[in-house]
Amino acid sequence: MTTIETPERDTDYRVPALERGLTILGMFTARERSLGMNDMAERLGVSPSAVYRIVQTLVEMGYLQKAGRNAFELGARVISNGFAYLASRDIVEVAMPFLNDLRDRTSLSCHLSIREQTDSLYLYRAFAPQRLTVNIPVGTRLPCHSTALGRVLLTALDEIELSQLYQHVRLDDYPPPAPRTLPELQQLIAQDRERGWVLHRSDYSTAIATGIRNHSGAVVAAINLSGPDAVMDGPDAQATFLQALGQAQALISAQLGAPSLV
Incomplete structure (x- = not known):
């Protein structure tokens, strides 16, 4: 059986949780100012439980804020610091x-x-x-x-x-x-x-x-x-x-x- 090799990537130093957190912040645009947990999970291709802790961390740090029962929007800290x-x-x-x-x-x-x-x-x-x-x-x-x-x-x-x-x-x-x-x-x-x-x-x-x-x-x-x-x-x-x-x-x-x- 022939194995198809993919180009090596420098993955040893990547932090998946950080990568997902920054990707989540990048999902918000002028047209989409509010997103639900399920929306974020679907776009990342993971389960809602996999992004729950990341979202909660972003909320606690001020980068996200709740905009409803299960909706979030960018927090004030995104345009500061x-x-x-x-x-x-x-x-x-x-x-x-x-x-x-x-x-x-x-x-x-x-x-x-x-x-x-x-x-x-x-x-x-x-x-x-x-x-x-x-x-x-x-x-x-x-x-x-x-x-x-x-x-x-x-x-x-x-x-x-x-x-x-x-x-x-x-x-x-x-x-x-x-x-x-x-x-x-x-x-x-x-x-x-x-x-x-x-x-x-x-x-x-x-x-x-x-x-x-x-x-x-x-x-x-x-x-x-x-x-x-x-x-x-x-x-x-x-x-x-x-x-x-x-x-x-x-x-x-x-x-x-x-x-x-x-």
Whole structure:
């Protein structure tokens, strides 16, 4: 009897359970946001009992969450921690044309950032080619509590999460109008959260920022308009810029699947 040999594969170092877990995460798409245990097992070609422990582990770690009696959907952790870079790339690609358009309509600089611990990390800027302008390079990190973008990003945290994040952080090393104590910061962020946008002045410039939301309605990034005080000052000017910023925010958030707030 002739034996047909198959090409050797490097299987000695593979972890089947890990492979199945990652395959399960890859099953979820924009069209299939919810799957049952039987669906996962059938696609893997195994019994439901074989995937039960894997699914429960993913749920406990936050990568999956229950969406019904026997249904599961991706958990919040999929777009955080180790997946933050991929999520950030998606946000940049989605936001870029809208920020470029916003810059062209306002002649002001626009920036996009995400939060990494207590820093606001700048991912993109739409450069305004005028003499007096504000342009912060991509890759810059600034303390969240001292910028408009950063304060918007902090609104994604509840009071307990905010307290835990800043429990060992000194705030009194930063000049006004940055808050100098944790209670001041908590009060400020609560007001920002209720308002939905932040205006911040520093070094003869003004920035107005608002949050970008994902499919679950959570703030995952922030965008701003920034320019010299001479251009940004005045209630009429600020109202015009805030309206333009809000339109861009709504369009970007819609592209990320955010529910309509209307």
